[in-house]
Amino acid sequence: MKFFMKSMIAALAFTGLAVPAAAQEASPMSLSSDVKLVKIETNEAGVSERTLVAPNVIVPGDRLIFGTDYANSGAEPITGFVVTNPVHEKVRLASDADPELSVSVDGGKSWGKLAALTVKSEDGSDRAAAHADVTHVRWVLASVQPGESGRLEYPVIIR
Amino acid sequence: MKTQHHINLSLVALPLIALCAAPAHAEGVSAGSLIENTATATYDDGDGPRSVDSNTVVLAVDELLDVTITSLDPGPIGVVPGSTVLTFELTNTGNGPEAFELTANPAVGGNDFDTTVDDIAVDTNGNGVYDPGVDTILTGPATSPVLAEDENITVFVITTVPAGVADGDQSDVELTAEAVTGTGTPGTTFAGQGVNGVDAIVGLTGADDTALGSLIAGITTVDLTKAASVVDPFGGTSVVPGSTVTFTITANVSGSGSVDDLVITDAIPTDTTYVPGTLTLDSGALTDASGDDAGEASATDISVDLGTVSGGASHAVTFDVTID
Numbered sequence: 001m002k003f004f005m006k007s008m009i010a011a012l013a014f015t016g017l018a019v020p021a022a023a024q025e026a027s028p029m030s031l032s033s034d035v036k037l038v039k040i041e042t043n044e045a046g047v048s049e050r051t052l053v054a055p056n057v058i059v060p061g062d063r064l065i066f067g068t069d070y071a072n073s074g075a076e077p078i079t080g081f082v083v084t085n086p087v088h089e090k091v092r093l094a095s096d097a098d099p100e101l102s103v104s105v106d107g108g109k110s111w112g113k114l115a116a117l118t119v120k121s122e123d124g125s126d127r128a129a130a131h132a133d134v135t136h137v138r139w140v141l142a143s144v145q146p147g148e149s150g151r152l153e154y155p156v157i158i159r
Numbered sequence: 160m161k162t163q164h165h166i167n168l169s170l171v172a173l174p175l176i177a178l179c180a181a182p183a184h185a186e187g188v189s190a191g192s193l194i195e196n197t198a199t200a201t202y203d204d205g206d207g208p209r210s211v212d213s214n215t216v217v218l219a220v221d222e223l224l225d226v227t228i229t230s231l232d233p234g235p236i237g238v239v240p241g242s243t244v245l246t247f248e249l250t251n252t253g254n255g256p257e258a259f260e261l262t263a264n265p266a267v268g269g270n271d272f273d274t275t276v277d278d279i280a281v282d283t284n285g286n287g288v289y290d291p292g293v294d295t296i297l298t299g300p301a302t303s304p305v306l307a308e309d310e311n312i313t314v315f316v317i318t319t320v321p322a323g324v325a326d327g328d329q330s331d332v333e334l335t336a337e338a339v340t341g342t343g344t345p346g347t348t349f350a351g352q353g354v355n356g357v358d359a360i361v362g363l364t365g366a367d368d369t370a371l372g373s374l375i376a377g378i379t380t381v382d383l384t385k386a387a388s389v390v391d392p393f394g395g396t397s398v399v400p401g402s403t404v405t406f407t408i409t410a411n412v413s414g415s416g417s418v419d420d421l422v423i424t425d426a427i428p429t430d431t432t433y434v435p436g437t438l439t440l441d442s443g444a445l446t447d448a449s450g451d452d453a454g455e456a457s458a459t460d461i462s463v464d465l466g467t468v469s470g471g472a473s474h475a476v477t478f479d480v481t482i483d
Contacts, residue, residue: 031213033198057348057358058194059223060187060254068198068213081202088195090188090220144202152198158220159188 028074029144031083038063038155060158063094071149081141083152084108092132094155101154104136105129111138132159189308190222190255191355222255222353224338225362228370231287231313235329237377237416238320242277244289245316245372247334251306253362255354259336261301263316267371271328274318274374279334282313289315302339316372326378326414331371338366377416379470383423384409402482404431407475414470421465423476430483433458437479440465 036052043049052065068085072078086108087093093103097114104110105117117129139152188194198213231246251257263276279301280294294315297303303312316332340359341349343366353359386409391402398404408423427433438445438456440463445454454463456478463476 027209027211028204029200029202029209029211031198031200031211033196033213033216035196035216035218055218057221057360058218059221059360059362064194064218066196066216070200074204076205078202078204080208081200083198083200085196085198090192090194158194 028072028076029078029081030071030073032069034067034069036065036067038065058158062158064091064156064158065153066156067151067153069149069151070144072144072146075146077143077145079143081144082138083141084136084138085152085154086136087134087154087156091156091158093134093137094157095131097131097137097155102138102140103134104138105133106135108136111136187223187254188220190220190253190353190359191357192220194218194220219355219357220254221348221358221360222257222340223253223362224257224340224342224359224366225252225364226250226257226259226336226338226366226368227252227364228314228334228336228368230370230372232372235373235375238374239376239378239416240320240322240324242317242319243274243374245318245332245334245374246287246289247314247316247370247372248311249303249306249314249336250311251308252364253338253366254308255359256305256307258305258339259303260339261297261303261314262335262337263301263318264333264335265318265330267331267333270330272321272324272330272376274320274330274332276316276318276332278315278317280315280317282315285313287313289317303336318374320374320376324376324378326376326416328376330374330376332374333369333371335369336367340366342366375415377414377470379412379414379416379418381418381421381468382411382413384411385425398482400482403434403479404482405437405477405479407477409473409475410465410468411473412468412470417467417469419467421468422462423465423474424460424462425476425478426460427458427480431480432483433461434479434481437477438463439477441474 035055037055037058039051039053040048041051068083100113102111103114105119114129118126119129119133121127137154195215195217197215201208201210227250229248231248236243249259261279263279265274265276278296280289280296281303283294284290316334318332340352343361345361345363345365347361349359386407388405389396389398389402391397391399408425410423412418433456435447438454438461440453445452447456449455461478465474
């Protein structure tokens with residue numbers, strides 16, 4: 001019980017920090033992140049099948065799917081919904097990620113499709129950005145109606 | 160089912176190896192590392208901009224058990240009966256600290272002869288050469304120090320070549336390294352046995368590896384033959400006082416190795432006198448004095464130092480005496 005109280009206090013404090021402008025009311029939007037390990041299994045017909053499992057054992061080279069469920073539990077539509085997700089330094093964006101995904105290769109300062117971005121190579125010249133250069137991914141939705149929910153995912157490979 | 164598991168991992172991991180060639184860190188994220196993921200949303204609910212964070216997903220990277228062992232000898236080592244040293248490199252290709260048990264097998268199929276393994280040692284002073292008394296000998300079971308990820312060490316296998324091996328006979332010694340935590344089919348998991356309590360999982364190498372070191376016997380023999388030709392004072396070949404005898408000593412070195420410090424000596428026969436200045440090596444004149452060339456001669460004996468002679472070489476030494 002003591003622990004539960006502490007957790008509540010911590011959670012409240014956190015909310016206060018994250019949303020200074022609107023700490024007085026609960027966010028109508030909720031985000032819930034999860035992660036799955038992609039397993040590729042070859043079935044009896046010799047066809048490889050992808051399944052998503054809980055990531056109980058993960059090692060370099062494994063493929064993970066980070067997902068975020070969002071839902072608008074409020075009574076009003078919300079607009080300008082932007083979900084930003086830093087890509088952890090120990091993983092890299094998988095090469096089969098949606099090429100339309102908006103990504104950043106400079107720590108979230110500028111955004112675009114990966115194919116349109118460049119990074120400085122060691123000799124100072126620009127080179128085309130690669131999946132391993134991606135530092136952030138984001139999704140932009142014009143509006144989310146009351147009661148609407150959805151899921152956003154991006155695949156990574158553990159470096 | 161276990162077999163299926165194996166195939167799965169291979170399929171997942173192989174493309175990764177190809178893609179991961181460029182990054183500086185060879186073998187991936189360290190075991191025990193945490194991977195965290197938090198999404199943040201910003202939006203406008205009509206009352207102005209707002210922000211909300213998702214929960215943070217935290218994953219601990221498990222420990223991959225992988226190892227490679229390779230022979231560092233450039234080719235078969237030429238050996239003679241007695242002690243010889245084979246050199247290997249042991250590399251922890253996993254992503255966490257791990258020790259490896261080493262086993263040397265001298266009885267490899269196809270061997271012409273088998274050596275006796277005396278010791279397995281690690282190159283404690285890192286000079287690449289086995290230094291008895293300096294480099295640490297591993298005692299049974301021979302277990303390497305704990306190697307950090309990507310760390311490698313040089314390992315020596317000290318063996319004895321038995322007497323009686325024939326020139327050109329070959330022998331292999333097989334050195335096996337096995338992760339102390341465990342080995343098995345790739346994907347085999349040892350719960351909680353990785354660094355910081357993460358799981359340890361057998362990687363594509365099976366957490367063991369084997370390398371062969373090769374030996375070839377270079378048995379070298381020296382045959383000396385001595386011949387004499389006589390010229391008498393009358394132009395014939397009679398052995399009479401005043402005849403000159405030319406002795407030719409031929410050294411034939413055979414075998415695949417070489418001999419060091421080969422010195423040919425011969426005494427001047429009694430009742431004969433050495434003819435000064437007649438000592439030759441392979442038809443080239445040598446002085447009688449010592450120290451200025453390979454040969455020296457005196458009234459009592461001759462000596463020619465041939466140094467190191469490889470198998471297949473032949474050298475001839477001549478000198479003249481007169482019969483008293």
